[in-house]
Amino acid sequence: MKNLVAFLICFWVFQSNAFECNEAVTGWHIATRHTDRTAHYQENNAGMYFKCKNGFTAGHYNNSDWKQSDYVGYSFEYKNLQVTVAMISGYKIEPIPAIIPSLLIPGTPIRVAYLPQAPNNTNNTTGWHVMLEANFR
Numbered sequence: 378m379k380n381l382v383a384f385l386i387c388f389w390v391f392q393s394n395a396f397e398c399n400e401a402v403t404g405w406h407i408a409t410r411h412t413d414r415t416a417h418y419q420e421n422n423a424g425m426y427f428k429c430k431n432g433f434t435a436g437h438y439n440n441s442d443w444k445q446s447d448y449v450g451y452s453f454e455y456k457n458l459q460v461t462v463a464m465i466s467g468y469k470i471e472p473i474p475a476i477i478p479s480l481l482i483p484g485t486p487i488r489v490a491y492l493p494q495a496p497n498n499t500n501n502t503t504g505w506h507v508m509l510e511a512n513f514r
Contacts, residue, residue, distance in 0.1 A: 398429035404510045406438040409492065413501035419443045422506065428452055440467050441502070448475070457481040459488075470497050479508075486510050 406424035424438025424446075432451045440446040450463025459479045464472040479490035488508040495502040 398427070398433065400430040400512065402428040402510050402512050404428065404436070404488065404508050406436070407507045407509060409441060409504045409506045411441065411502070411504035416500050434461055434463065442468060444468070457483055468495065481510065
C-alpha cells in the first residue's frame, strides 16, 4: 500500500501546476541480467518511469527481490550518457540511495543501465538493466 501511495504522490507532483514537467520522457523497465546467477533474483523487472527535461525522475517497477519498488530522483544527462541519483523503496532497508549510470544506445529507444552493488547487502546485486524510452514532445 505504501508503494501505491508513493507512486500516487509522484504522479501528483508531475500533474500539479506547482511543478512543470516539460518534454517528458516516458520509459519502461523491461528486465535485468544479474551478475550472480545463483541468487535467484527476479529478472522480469517490468515497470514505468517519467523523466522531465529538468532532470526530475520518478518511477515504479517489480524489483529483483520479488517486491514492488518506487523511486524518485534526478537524472544528469550528457548526450547519450545519463547518471540517475535516486532514493528507492521496496528493499530490505528502505529507502536505499542509488547512483545508476546508463547509456541510450544511439538510433534506438533502448537504454542499458549498470546496477551497482546495493548498500548494506551481502549478496552480489550488480547487473545490467534494459529499458525502452519514448519522448512525447
